[in-house]
Amino acid sequence: MTGRIVPLGLLLVAGIYLWATLRIELDPWSADELVNARAMPLFCGILLALFATVMLFRGLTPTETGRRYKSLAMMAACIVGFAVLIPNAGLWPALALFLAASLKLLGERRPLVLTVAPLATALAGWTLIEVGLGVYIHPGAWWS
Amino acid sequence: MWEGIAQGLGTALDPANLLWVAAGCCAGTLIGMLPGLGPITAIALMIPVSYTLDPAAGLIMMAGVYYGAVFGGSTSSILINAPGVASTVATSFDGYPMARAGEAGRALAIAAYASFAGGTIGALALLLFAGALASWATAFQSPEYTLILVLALSSIAAFAERGRVARSCVAALLGLMLGTVGTDQSAGVQRFTFGRLDLMDGISFILLAMAVFALAEAFHMLTTRERGGDYRPAASVRLRKGDARAITPTVGRNSALGFLVGILPGAGATLASFFAYDFEKRFNRNPACGIAAPEAANNAACTGSFVPLLTLGIPGSGTTAVLLGVMLSLGIQPGPRLLETDPAVFWGVIVSMYIGNLVLLALNLPLIPYISRLIQISRPVLIPFVAAFSLVGVYLTTSNVFDLYLMLGFGVAALILRSWGFPLAPLLLGFILSGMLEENLRRTFYLVDGSFSMLLHRPATLVLAIACAAIWMAPAIRWWRNRPRGEPRS
Amino acid sequence: MKLPGSRRGTASICLALCACLFPIAAAAERLHIVIPAAAGGGLDGTARAAGRALTAMELAGTVSFENIAGAGGGRGLSVFVENTARFREALIVNSTPLILRRLQNLYPLSFRDLTPIVGLVADYGIFVVRNEEPADSWLSVVTRLRENPRAVIMGGGSARGSLDHIVAALALDAAGVDARRVRYLPYDGGGKAMLALLGDEIELLSTGLGETLPFIRAGQVRVLAITAPERVKAIEDVPTLTELGCPVRFANWRGLFASPAVDEDVRVSHIQRFRTLTASDTWSGTLEQYGWEPLNLFGEDFTRYLEQQESLLRETMAKLGFTR
Numbered sequence: 001m002t003g004r005i006v007p008l009g010l011l012l013v014a015g016i017y018l019w020a021t022l023r024i025e026l027d028p029w030s031a032d033e034l035v036n037a038r039a040m041p042l043f044c045g046i047l048l049a050l051f052a053t054v055m056l057f058r059g060l061t062p063t064e065t066g067r068r069y070k071s072l073a074m075m076a077a078c079i080v081g082f083a084v085l086i087p088n089a090g091l092w093p094a095l096a097l098f099l100a101a102s103l104k105l106l107g108e109r110r111p112l113v114l115t116v117a118p119l120a121t122a123l124a125g126w127t128l129i130e131v132g133l134g135v136y137i138h139p140g141a142w143w144s
Numbered sequence: 145m146w147e148g149i150a151q152g153l154g155t156a157l158d159p160a161n162l163l164w165v166a167a168g169c170c171a172g173t174l175i176g177m178l179p180g181l182g183p184i185t186a187i188a189l190m191i192p193v194s195y196t197l198d199p200a201a202g203l204i205m206m207a208g209v210y211y212g213a214v215f216g217g218s219t220s221s222i223l224i225n226a227p228g229v230a231s232t233v234a235t236s237f238d239g240y241p242m243a244r245a246g247e248a249g250r251a252l253a254i255a256a257y258a259s260f261a262g263g264t265i266g267a268l269a270l271l272l273f274a275g276a277l278a279s280w281a282t283a284f285q286s287p288e289y290t291l292i293l294v295l296a297l298s299s300i301a302a303f304a305e306r307g308r309v310a311r312s313c314v315a316a317l318l319g320l321m322l323g324t325v326g327t328d329q330s331a332g333v334q335r336f337t338f339g340r341l342d343l344m345d346g347i348s349f350i351l352l353a354m355a356v357f358a359l360a361e362a363f364h365m366l367t368t369r370e371r372g373g374d375y376r377p378a379a380s381v382r383l384r385k386g387d388a389r390a391i392t393p394t395v396g397r398n399s400a401l402g403f404l405v406g407i408l409p410g411a412g413a414t415l416a417s418f419f420a421y422d423f424e425k426r427f428n429r430n431p432a433c434g435i436a437a438p439e440a441a442n443n444a445a446c447t448g449s450f451v452p453l454l455t456l457g458i459p460g461s462g463t464t465a466v467l468l469g470v471m472l473s474l475g476i477q478p479g480p481r482l483l484e485t486d487p488a489v490f491w492g493v494i495v496s497m498y499i500g501n502l503v504l505l506a507l508n509l510p511l512i513p514y515i516s517r518l519i520q521i522s523r524p525v526l527i528p529f530v531a532a533f534s535l536v537g538v539y540l541t542t543s544n545v546f547d548l549y550l551m552l553g554f555g556v557a558a559l560i561l562r563s564w565g566f567p568l569a570p571l572l573l574g575f576i577l578s579g580m581l582e583e584n585l586r587r588t589f590y591l592v593d594g595s596f597s598m599l600l601h602r603p604a605t606l607v608l609a610i611a612c613a614a615i616w617m618a619p620a621i622r623w624w625r626n627r628p629r630g631e632p633r634s
Numbered sequence: 635m636k637l638p639g640s641r642r643g644t645a646s647i648c649l650a651l652c653a654c655l656f657p658i659a660a661a662a663e664r665l666h667i668v669i670p671a672a673a674g675g676g677l678d679g680t681a682r683a684a685g686r687a688l689t690a691m692e693l694a695g696t697v698s699f700e701n702i703a704g705a706g707g708g709r710g711l712s713v714f715v716e717n718t719a720r721f722r723e724a725l726i727v728n729s730t731p732l733i734l735r736r737l738q739n740l741y742p743l744s745f746r747d748l749t750p751i752v753g754l755v756a757d758y759g760i761f762v763v764r765n766e767e768p769a770d771s772w773l774s775v776v777t778r779l780r781e782n783p784r785a786v787i788m789g790g791g792s793a794r795g796s797l798d799h800i801v802a803a804l805a806l807d808a809a810g811v812d813a814r815r816v817r818y819l820p821y822d823g824g825g826k827a828m829l830a831l832l833g834d835e836i837e838l839l840s841t842g843l844g845e846t847l848p849f850i851r852a853g854q855v856r857v858l859a860i861t862a863p864e865r866v867k868a869i870e871d872v873p874t875l876t877e878l879g880c881p882v883r884f885a886n887w888r889g890l891f892a893s894p895a896v897d898e899d900v901r902v903s904h905i906q907r908f909r910t911l912t913a914s915d916t917w918s919g920t921l922e923q924y925g926w927e928p929l930n931l932f933g934e935d936f937t938r939y940l941e942q943q944e945s946l947l948r949e950t951m952a953k954l955g956f957t958r
Contacts, residue, residue, distance in 0.1 A: 006560065006561070006564045009560075010314065013318075017321055017336070020335075020336050020338070021335075024333060024334075024335050025333055025334070026331070026333065027331045027332065027333055029331070030330070030331050030586075033586075033589070033590065034589055035585055035586045035589040035590075036331065036586075037328045037330070037331045037333050037335060039586075040320070040324060040578075040581075040582045040585070041321065041324050041335065041336075044317050044320050044321050044324070045321070047313075047317055048314065048317045048318070048321070051310055051313060051314050051317070052314070054310070055310065055314075060564050060565070061564075061565075062563050062564050062565070063563065063564065063565040064368070064562070064563045065563070067367035067368065067559075067563065068366075068367045068368075069367060071366050071367060072363055072366060072367050072556070072559070075362075075363065075366055075527075075531070076552055076556070079531070079535065079548065079551075079552050080549070080552070082535065082548065083545045083548040083549055083552075084545075086539065086545055086548075087545060091536070091539060095532060095536060098528075098532060098535075099528050099529070099532055102527070102528035102531065102532075103524065103525065103528050106366070106523075106524035106525075106527060106528065107524050108524050108525060113525065117525070121529070121532070125536065128178070129178075129540065133175070133181075133189045134189065134192070135189070135540070137540075137543065138543070
């Protein structure tokens with residue numbers, strides 16, 4: 001059964017892609033051309049659907065099994081938190097928090113590493129990018 | 145010409161200019177190593193500094209920033225599988241596994257030597273043939289580009305493991321499909337944006353590369369139970385005995401290839417590095433050559449891109465377009481008349497490229513032991529930093545939070561594909577080629593207008609078409625002969 | 635000999651550092667410019683050149699630039715308009731596609747959602763052929779196209795239905811050609827289109843004067859006509875379209891806008907600042923360096939100009955099928 005999941009997913013992707021391809025609005029100049037805005041997507045989508053169908057019937061064997069998806073979920077939560085924090089706390093504070101949280105999640109216990117490393121990285125990033133290279137990054141809604 | 149070269153030597157060896165080429169190279173290589181900051185940003189960021197200099201010094205420094213950034217770009221690609229620019233993607237194929245095996249120092253050293261040689265050979269070729277090769281850039285038009293891109297696409301075969309050709313093709317198709325998202329380059333219509341402003345400009349290369357390579361790698365390390373994912377302690381920080389001899393011919397031929405491809409406006413350095421890797425891997429399994437080939441090619445190509453820029457005034461890439469803007473603001477008008485109006489600048493820049501490459505080598509080699517030690521930190525510490533590096537890199541280029549969610553999605557999808565044995569390199573290759581291929585294909589069909597006979601009047605097109613057919617047919621025939629019966633056990 | 639330069643560099647880094655550390659103290663002196671494009675493009679170059687000239691003339695203490703790329707400029711625009719508090723005193727740089735994309739319904743926002751401050755520079759559309767074709771003149775090209783609209787392959791540095799194509803269609807339509815049927819090949823940027831012209835893939839190139847000037851001076855290409863209202867100093871021998879009997883005047887402007895919520899006194903001081911700038915020698919030096927033509931329209935004059943351009947474009951684009 002598991003061998004069918006990925007081909008099914010690919011077939012779904014191809015289906016959505018082809019459906020969206022047919023909804024592309026064509027401009028008046030290329031509508032009657034052979035290779036217009038829909039041509040390459042149509043070609044790719046159909047080919048992918050064919051490959052996926054063949055794979056579906058043959059089944060696929062995974063090359064790596066037994067992943068710990070729980071830690072992936074926690075890491076994903078950290079990334080979402082990072083993305084939510086950036087517009088509010090600013091890039092560098094959010095970066096420090098993200099690093100601290102994900103280090104903790106991965107089992108880091110030394111308090112020095114948990115605090116100093118993220119802060120130092122954020123400070124280094126700020127110094128290098130904003131001060132050194134003069135790139136402007138919005139400081140975040142909470143501070144302005 | 146020799147008079148001009150002597151004059152250029154005078155300009156390049158002026159103590160102040162020596163200082164500026166060194167400064168440009170240092171800045172370029174350091175910015176190139178940072179996440180998300182490739183040559184284009186490096187040049188844009190150094191523009192204010194160039195205004196304080198006289199034209200020759202300014203251009204010499206900016207050229208240094210450019211090839212310095214290309215030089216430095218390979219570092220993150222080798223160490224943490226995070227290629228910040230398209231032209232270093234091919235370097236990660238053999239470079240990253242070597243770094244994982246505890247030979248980060250060796251990989252970086254090979255990359256540095258190959259880059260140096262590629263840059264130097266490129267500069268030499270530029271010196272000798274710059275004028276003569278200007279017409280090479282205009283000889284290639286849409287039909288030829290289409291065929292070259294199809295040829296490049298054929299290198300997906302190089303990434304397919306035995307019996308996995310189908311998966312390799314699926315990955316390439318997914319890449320081609322991702323490349324069609326956004327505003328269509330030719331007709332200006334919206335495709336696959338689902339009404340979102342964030343998708344209108346399409347998916348950026350750096351986002352996909354960071355998500356599919358760096359972030360997916362971090363996820364992979366995170367989710368594998370065994371400690372085999374750890375980097376082994378560095379066994380060597382320098383070249384092995386046979387390396388120098390093995391990579392010398394590789395570097396030689398790929399520098400020449402890179403230079404020639406680099407002259408072509410378009411994705412010169414990227415195509416050059418993929419061609420070089422594919423070409424080398426067809427008859428050479430040595431991973432040292434797998435690093436040296438793309439690195440020599442992309443640095444030579446970066447020098448080659450100065451041919452259309454200096455002699456025609458045409459920027460072949462986004463980076464050289466910014467450089468062109470810098471030149472105009474410095475009061476230098478590149479083009480056929482540059483040789484007459486500013487010979488000191490023309491030859492000075494070219495000669496300074498040798499010096500710049502020497503500076504880069506002298507700068508990078510002593511740093512290697514320290515840089516390669518960076519990744520020996522334990523896995524729980526490394527993973528967050530790799531993830532943060534790639535996320536911040538993408539955020540810096542667009543300052544759009546939506547891109548981080550997109551990255552997360554692509555990262556997870558890439559991890560799943562990877563667990564089922566799909567190679568990810570063809571995905572990125574397909575993505576890089578997608579836009580260019582479609583654009584040139586459409587122009588070709590428009591020009592052909594129903595009759596293919598015009599293609600036969602172009603000898604270059606015919607040669608390329610035959611090469612394409614041969615390269616595509618060969619693996620197809622081979623695959624059909626040993627086609628797998630049932631699913632092979634990896 | 636280069637020391638003064640590097641000292642200035644160090645000083646500016648120190649200044650930037652101070653500005654970061656004391657945002658409140660420096661607020662009165664600071665000017666913030668939003669660039670709705672990535673670093674390194676044409677808009678970016680205009681904004682930074684203007685900012686540099688402002689600092690050089692001490693019309694602003696420090697100028698900071700924020701690149702918000704995405705959606706062909708649409709994201710920067712919407713961020714700027716939505717965050718009125720943050721950008722109350724800031725400026726945003728923009729150009730003709732602001733009007734085009736609104737007409738094509740690609741943006742929800744138009745210049746009416748901003749406060750026009752200054753139309754700084756203009757880039758005129760030109761029609762270019764290879765120099766080796768001495769027989770070609772604008773009139774001969776038009777004559778051929780009138781007979782058969784598909785006789786000439788034309789190219790441009792952007793997609794169909796965007797700036798280069800629209801300018802060409804405007805001109806050809808005014809000359810009595812069936813502009814909807816003319817063959818137009820899109821290229822990824824003016825440089826590649828120029829290369830296609832030099833390599834004989836296209837015969838006629840529709841592009842902007844600014845980026846073509848070096849090629850004209852080098853004698854590689856020849857300009858047939860320009861969309862400027864009167865002859866331009868840089869290429870004085872080139873006739874305008876109006877002279878050639880096609881009354882089309884069009885410029886790709888680049889200008890600066892303030893937030894919709896800007897205070898009246900801030901708006902007036904912005905305008906005053908740019909009036910002083912555009913009258914200065916520093917600025918005319920900058921224009922010369924980049925090959926830009928001055929537009930110099932301020933406040934309400936700029937608004938009127940934008941309205942005129944919009945109505946011209948709306949009418950023709952609908953007629954030629956550019957808007958759906």
